[in-house]
Amino acid sequence: MKIKAFTFNMFGVNTYLIWNEQTRNAAVIDPGMINADEQRAFNSFIQSNDLKLTAMVNTHMHIDHSAGNYYIAADYGLPTTCNPEDAYLADNLTAQADMFGIPYNGNEAHIQKELHEGDEITLADTKFRVLHIPGHTKGHIVLYAPSENVLFSGDALFQMSIGRTDLPGGDYTALIQNLQAKVLTLPRETVVYPGHGPKTTIGFEVDNNPYF
Numbered sequence: 001m002k003i004k005a006f007t008f009n010m011f012g013v014n015t016y017l018i019w020n021e022q023t024r025n026a027a028v029i030d031p032g033m034i035n036a037d038e039q040r041a042f043n044s045f046i047q048s049n050d051l052k053l054t055a056m057v058n059t060h061m062h063i064d065h066s067a068g069n070y071y072i073a074a075d076y077g078l079p080t081t082c083n084p085e086d087a088y089l090a091d092n093l094t095a096q097a098d099m100f101g102i103p104y105n106g107n108e109a110h111i112q113k114e115l116h117e118g119d120e121i122t123l124a125d126t127k128f129r130v131l132h133i134p135g136h137t138k139g140h141i142v143l144y145a146p147s148e149n150v151l152f153s154g155d156a157l158f159q160m161s162i163g164r165t166d167l168p169g170g171d172y173t174a175l176i177q178n179l180q181a182k183v184l185t186l187p188r189e190t191v192v193y194p195g196h197g198p199k200t201t202i203g204f205e206v207d208n209n210p211y212f
């Protein structure tokens with residue numbers, strides 16, 4: 001599995017594009033492209049690498065992670081795929097954009113395909129396990145691929161930090177408990193690709209993250 005990280009919008013969100021080198025099947029995680037330039041950058045990468053975009057998944061529905069959902073839906077015909085407990089955010093993208101002062105020209109991104117704790121989903125021909133990690137938002141999920149030793153952690157876990165819990169639906173205790181029970185127990189060599197900032201590993205976070 002190949003991984004390309006784009007950094008999009010004024011919040012510097014990591015939008016991940018993953019693909020299988022043989023089949024060229026690709027998936028996008030957290031499409032945060034906010035304007036025509038960022039949409040073009042994403043689109044031209046897809047085209048110049050001969051990729052077939054077949055899935056779109058959101059770790060959660062904050063506007064910086066989902067500003068590009070409407071564009072991916074329109075251009076690639078892909079449904080918004082997320083945990084349904086984040087509907088309170090998905091149904092209010094415009095209000096979120098207003099709250100954060102983001103110039104957003106899209107519409108709401110109603111959740112059309114649901115992912116739940118323990119689900120298995122195939123993205124870019126790789127099997128991922130869905131882990132529900134509420135606390136940053138109610139429906140926040142992370143995506144773990146055991147065969148690749150890879151975790152997409154969204155805004156639950158960052159290098160040396162964790163997601164903020166002071167926004168609507170936030171819960172500090174839930175975030176810490178879920179991370180400790182389900183994420184920090186993954187193999188130490190697991191490479192963590194967060195929603196913001198550089199990648200890290202489970203081992204490094206167990207040893208160094210000041211929140212644990």
Ligand SMILES: [Zn+2]
Binds near residue numbers: 060062065136155
């Ligand atoms: Zn967030």
